[in-house]
């Protein structure tokens with residue numbers, strides 16, 4: 001046992017209960033994060049083009065961006081809550097090693113949020129170079145945050161790498177020695193941009209009050225980005241898989257039946273969405289991408305479990321049930337979910353989204 005791993009806290013309910021909530025909320029964070037990154041990238045691309053329709057598209061996408069940032073952060077915080085309960089002793093130790101980058105996420109996010117609002121409110125008064133700067137800033141920040149999180153989520157899986165602390169105690173350790181880091185990050189980013197493209201195409205479909213040329217451009221560009229980048233993300237996914245240790249790779253090749261079936265179904269779904277994306281079946285892609293994200297998040301969790309297997313067993317965790325506290329938590333959670341659903345409904349009506 002690695003002596004650097006802190007003792008886990010006492011659990012107020014079974015570990016599986018919190019893991020279920022993590023597995024429910026993380027894919028939602030991922031979907032919103034994808035919509036946010038993809039929308040920002042397509043806004044930046046539209047702005048670089050010398051075309052009035054594209055400028056109109058950039059202006060419309062700018063209106064959505066602050067909402068997407070807010071929902072991504074909120075769902076990220078919810079996932080964080082359950083991650084720190086389920087894997088706190090690994091997550092916090094890894095985070096301390098890279099504390100400078102971790103804390104930097106807060107000011108970076110504030111800057112990105114501010115830039116997104118500035119772009120939304122002042123877009124029509126900005127000259128082009130300034131507008132380009134103001135939209136590329138959040139894009140670069142989002143990519144940097146994603147990279148920080150990929151480091152964070154892999155450093156927590158590798159207690160042997162924590163020994164780096166004895167050489168670098170200033171909170172700037174990154175997980176460069178971890179072979180799957182870069183393919184993993186590329187898989188997230190290309191997949192994220194792809195799903196973001198699908199989100200932009202969906203916006204073109206549902207915002208019927210928009211100029212028809214802008215709606216058509218949103219759908220055309222969104223679906224092209226979705227189809228091409230889903231293909232690239234599948235390739236990056238294979239690179240990620242190939243970079244994993246052999247015993248983990250074998251989990252998806254029959255050693256773990258559930259993981260193998262989920263992997264196979266995920267691959268079939270991925271191929272179907274590429275084909276459907278090529279023929280611009282926006283709604284079909286949207287309906288298939290949601291379960292696909294849940295399947296891929298499950299596979300990511302299989303990898304996490306395999307990495308932590310030498311150090312961690314949920315069975316050995318101390319549980320002292322606190323029914324009252326858990327009941328209060330569930331009531332607050334339900335109230336929170338109802339509030340978020342209400343906010344989403346309000347946001348959709350403010351943006352003029354109507355039923356397909």
Ligand code: HEM
Nearest residue numbers: 026033072073076077079080083142145146149150153188
């Ligand atoms: C707004 C910009 C953000 C981006 C671009 C982003 C992106 C990502 C990415 C790419 C991952 C997966 C990393 C990996 O496994 O390799 C991730 C995971 C995660 N993010 Fe975010 N994120 C953002 C904001 C946040 C915020 C503000 C929080 C909460 C404070 C958050 C909480 C989490 C958590 C807890 C996970 C891991 C969940 C798990 O391992 O089950 N994220 N994020």
